[in-house]
Amino acid sequence: MSHPFQTSAEFRDLLNRAPASDQAATQAAADRNGQLTKPPGALGRLEDIAIWMAGWQGSEKPSASRPQVVIFAGNHGVAAKGVSAFPPEVTVQMVANFQHGGAAINQLSRNFGASMTVHALDLDRPTQDFTETAAMSEEELVDALLTGWTAVDPSYDVLVTGEMGIGNTTAAAAISAALLGGGAATWVGRGTGVDEAGLSRKASVVEAGLARHAEALADPIEVLRRLGGREIAAMAGAIAAARAHKMPVILDGFICCSAALVLAKAAEGALDHCLAGHVSAEGAHGRLLAALGKEPLLSLGLRLGEGSGAALALGVVQGALACHSGMATFAEAGVSGA
Amino acid sequence: MSHPFQTSAEFRDLLNRAPASDQAATQAAADRNGQLTKPPGALGRLEDIAIWMAGWQGSEKPSASRPQVVIFAGNHGVAAKGVSAFPPEVTVQMVANFQHGGAAINQLSRNFGASMTVHALDLDRPTQDFTETAAMSEEELVDALLTGWTAVDPSYDVLVTGEMGIGNTTAAAAISAALLGGGAATWVGRGTGVDEAGLSRKASVVEAGLARHAEALADPIEVLRRLGGREIAAMAGAIAAARAHKMPVILDGFICCSAALVLAKAAEGALDHCLAGHVSAEGAHGRLLAALGKEPLLSLGLRLGEGSGAALALGVVQGALACHSGMATFAEAGVSGA
Numbered sequence: 001m002s003h004p005f006q007t008s009a010e011f012r013d014l015l016n017r018a019p020a021s022d023q024a025a026t027q028a029a030a031d032r033n034g035q036l037t038k039p040p041g042a043l044g045r046l047e048d049i050a051i052w053m054a055g056w057q058g059s060e061k062p063s064a065s066r067p068q069v070v071i072f073a074g075n076h077g078v079a080a081k082g083v084s085a086f087p088p089e090v091t092v093q094m095v096a097n098f099q100h101g102g103a104a105i106n107q108l109s110r111n112f113g114a115s116m117t118v119h120a121l122d123l124d125r126p127t128q129d130f131t132e133t134a135a136m137s138e139e140e141l142v143d144a145l146l147t148g149w150t151a152v153d154p155s156y157d158v159l160v161t162g163e164m165g166i167g168n169t170t171a172a173a174a175i176s177a178a179l180l181g182g183g184a185a186t187w188v189g190r191g192t193g194v195d196e197a198g199l200s201r202k203a204s205v206v207e208a209g210l211a212r213h214a215e216a217l218a219d220p221i222e223v224l225r226r227l228g229g230r231e232i233a234a235m236a237g238a239i240a241a242a243r244a245h246k247m248p249v250i251l252d253g254f255i256c257c258s259a260a261l262v263l264a265k266a267a268e269g270a271l272d273h274c275l276a277g278h279v280s281a282e283g284a285h286g287r288l289l290a291a292l293g294k295e296p297l298l299s300l301g302l303r304l305g306e307g308s309g310a311a312l313a314l315g316v317v318q319g320a321l322a323c324h325s326g327m328a329t330f331a332e333a334g335v336s337g338a
Numbered sequence: 339m340s341h342p343f344q345t346s347a348e349f350r351d352l353l354n355r356a357p358a359s360d361q362a363a364t365q366a367a368a369d370r371n372g373q374l375t376k377p378p379g380a381l382g383r384l385e386d387i388a389i390w391m392a393g394w395q396g397s398e399k400p401s402a403s404r405p406q407v408v409i410f411a412g413n414h415g416v417a418a419k420g421v422s423a424f425p426p427e428v429t430v431q432m433v434a435n436f437q438h439g440g441a442a443i444n445q446l447s448r449n450f451g452a453s454m455t456v457h458a459l460d461l462d463r464p465t466q467d468f469t470e471t472a473a474m475s476e477e478e479l480v481d482a483l484l485t486g487w488t489a490v491d492p493s494y495d496v497l498v499t500g501e502m503g504i505g506n507t508t509a510a511a512a513i514s515a516a517l518l519g520g521g522a523a524t525w526v527g528r529g530t531g532v533d534e535a536g537l538s539r540k541a542s543v544v545e546a547g548l549a550r551h552a553e554a555l556a557d558p559i560e561v562l563r564r565l566g567g568r569e570i571a572a573m574a575g576a577i578a579a580a581r582a583h584k585m586p587v588i589l590d591g592f593i594c595c596s597a598a599l600v601l602a603k604a605a606e607g608a609l610d611h612c613l614a615g616h617v618s619a620e621g622a623h624g625r626l627l628a629a630l631g632k633e634p635l636l637s638l639g640l641r642l643g644e645g646s647g648a649a650l651a652l653g654v655v656q657g658a659l660a661c662h663s664g665m666a667t668f669a670e671a672g673v674s675g676a
Contacts, residue, residue: 037435038442039423039530043646044619044639085377086674093673097375102666104376111660112653192377281382300635300654301382308381315450315653316638322449328440335431336424 004149004244008138008221011145011240015267018243021055029054029062035329045297049275049317050324056248056273057157061325064317067114068156069307070238071098071105072148072163074121074231077129078209079167083202085193088126088166095120095164104304105162108311112318114160119151121230130174131208134226136233141221144230148237154245158317160277161238161259162252162307163231170202172258173284174209174227178217179265180291184210189254189282192303220265228262235259243273250277250317252310253303254285257292264292275317278302278309342487342582346476346559349483349578353605356581359393367392367400373667383635387613387655388662394586394611395495399663402655405452406494407645408576409436409443410486410501412459412569415467416547417505421540423531426464426504433458433502442642443500446649450656452498457489459568468512469546472564474571479559482568486575492583496655498615499576499597500590500645501569508540510596511622512547512565516555517603518629522548527592527620530641558603566600573597581611588615588655590648591641592623595630602630613655616640616647 005011029051034040041047053062073095079088097103098118109116121144127135136144152159165171173187180187184206190199210217213226224233236259242249251260251274263270276294279286281303289296297313330337343349367389372378379385391400411433417426435441436456447454459482465473474482490497503509507529514525522544528537548555551564562571574597580587589598589612601608614632617624619641627634635651668675 036442037432037440038642042530042640042642043442044641046638046640046650090674093671094375097666097671097673100666100671101664102375102671104374104381104661104665107660107664108657110664111657192380297638298636298654300384302380302384303382304376304380312384312654312657315657316636316650319446319449319650319653322445323442326439326445326448327442328435328438333431333435333438333440335435336428 003146008141012221012266014244015240015263015270018267018270019246022058025058025060026051026055028060032060033324036327037330037333037335043323046320046323049320053248053321056246062321064158064314064321065113066156067112067158067160067314068153069105069109069114069116069160069162069311070151071118071307072121072231072234073123074165074229075123075126076165076167076171076229077126077135078170078205080129081201081205082198083170083205084166084191085198086166091164091166092123103306104308105306105311108308112311112314114311114314115156117151119147119234121147121234127229130227131205131212135228136225141225141233144233145237148234149241152238152241152245154247159242159247159249160307160310161235161256162310163235163255163305165229165231168229168231168255169282170205171227171229171232172255174206175223175258176261176284176288177206177210178223178227179220179261187284189284220262224262232259236262239263239274249274250310250313251275252277252307253280253305254282254288255305257285257288261288261292277313280309341484346479350559350604352582353578353601353608356605356608357584360396363396363398364389364393366398370398371662374665375668375671375673381661384658384661387658391586391659394584400659402496402652402659403451404494405450405496405498405652406491407443407447407452407454407498407500407649408489409456409645410459410569410572411461412503412567413461413464414503414505414509414567415464415473416508416543418467419539419543420536421508421543422504422529423536424504429502429504430461441644442646443644443649446646450649450652452649452652453494455489457485457572459485459572465567468565469543469550473566474563479563479571482571483575486572487579490576490579490583492585497580497585497587498645498648499573499594500648501573501593501643503567503569506567506569506593507620508543509565509567509570510593512544513561513596514599514622514626515544515548516561516565517558517599525622527622558600562600570597574600577601577612587612588648588651589613590615590645591618591643592620592626593643595623595626599626599630615651618647
């Protein structure tokens with residue numbers, strides 16, 4: 001297929017031409033919901049999920065029986081600064097683990113009937129250290145955005161985006177601090193388990209990145225290029241592609257949401273097709289979700305990435321849609337209303 | 339089979355002879371968990387669930403692929419006092435809906451691969467109005483406990499107990515107030531959606547019940563007989579049977595947890611084999627879970643009963659066990675540790 005964009009400016013234009021959800025399908029689903037054999041509102045957020053999905057899928061009875069999980073992996077120049085508890089070679093080792101079916105996201109994808117693909121982005125060529133220069137060139141950024149965009153297959157009914165990349169909570173913290181303010185300390189956390197000294201190094205690295213790129217922090221796409229990473233850009237591309245296809249997305253943890261934040265800052269309403277799957281144990285994730293105006297479905301102390309929290313939330317979404325599509329109405333069941 | 343108990347005193351004795359979980363299997367699962375390809379603790383509560391299930395099932399790799407959902411329905415004398423937004427005939431109508439596959443719990447059971455049975459307990463013969471006399475005789479209580487006990491099939495790997503019974507949030511509030519104190523207003527809520535006047539009637543009915551049975555409130559089984567209902571007693575019987583079979587249980591909402599509370603007060607540790615599936619929108623449920631020392635897996639604003647919140651939590655439990663049983667170890671995957 002021809003590329004949907006060839007520059008980051010064209011990508012931004014696409015975000016600003018994103019389609020809206022189908023109001024007729026939303027209304028039809030809301031009407032149906034009001035007739036199902038339960039007290040009004042008794043299924044809580046499950047009802048909201050079903051009606052919202054109906055709008056994006058353009059169907060009174062939406063489905064999540066064919067989810068797509070796309071995992072992007074990248075390596076980070078800042079990993080050399082000692083910001084992770086794990087060495088950078090773990091990124092490529094974990095990609096092999098994904099490919100052989102041994103990681104958490106493989107089990108969760110299989111459990112919830114999802115098709116999963118892994119996309120390794122130039123792992124032998126880490127991004128530049130953002131304390132010194134931009135993490136990516138314009139060309140590298142566009143390549144990563146396109147990798148994400150083209151990974152999305154609109155024949156599936158819901159998308160989960162996940163990532164792997166030693167050092168990438170530091171990049172996510174830098175993006176969050178750049179676009180939301182509050183200083184580095186607000187946004188750095190223990191990631192996969194760094195100690196107190198590691199946490200302090202992360203904050204220093206983020207502060208140095210913010211200082212180095214101070215003149216560019218007003219432009220969200222430029223923030224992504226300078227402070228992000230290939231897997232973060234790829235997630236942004238995938239989330240944007242899903243929107244173009246009117247395919248609902250379940251967001252994962254802090255790093256996934258830092259990619260989503262770039263889109264939200266670049267175009268109003270860019271995340272209207274996204275649900276927050278969970279809030280992770282990485283403290284900054286809750287703050288980031290609040291800034292995005294997203295209420296997470298799950299809060300189970302996960303802090304793994306890989307799309308794992310979003311994949312787990314597929315169970316809730318599938319349960320919601322099973323109720324919405326399968327329940328009898330009061331009239332069908334001969335049950336008296338309130 | 340011969341009845342496991344013939345009196346409520348014998349039921350109480352069974353509770354006090356309940357088996358413990360298997361410490362060797364717990365340790366084996368914890369050891370395995372420590373070797374899986376993820377940072378330590380990165381799967382949060384999913385890791386705790388897997389290790390806990392291992393102990394009850396006596397297996398390093400526990401399963402939740404064959405859940406059993408048992409739904410009990412009963413009618414309540416206090417329903418005549420106007421404590422529900424729905425008329426009492428809805429109980430029998432909803433039982434028919436369960437039998438025909440049209441209710442929320444049918445869809446959730448199917449979605450998560452559960453086998454579901456419905457047990458209607460003398461719907462044409464409501465319990466007595468507890469503001470006037472005991473809700474059940476000793477014989478009626480034992481019959482209901484036995485209905486619950488015998489409904490449990492230990493060939494399944496995890497149990498969900500649910501209920502249907504117009505008026506039963508009032509009975510659950512009365513049991514909670516009797517066993518935990520705090521007064522009627524602490525424990526009554528809007529149930530399926532009563533208005534302000536209905537809420538006030540519920541509180542008055544509970545207060546009247548507490549006053550009528552004041553001399554008996556120190557004995558949890560007697561509280562169940564006097565203030566409970568057949569479906570609540572049946573859930574207590576089912577939860578106790580699961581313990582005898584060392585079968586883990588996922589607790590549902592406020593009414594299910596009022597049955598569990600009776601067991602917890604009757605025998606220390608009686609709920610060690612139980613997880614809280616969710617916290618419902620019925621405000622008293624959160625207070626009751628706190629009293630039981632149970633942290634819910636989900637909080638999605640459900641207030642339907644039927645076992646719906648617990649059935650939805652099956653997705654989380656199945657995801658947890660898929661990770662625990664299916665993930666590669668660091669050694670298997672050739673991934674470097676921290």
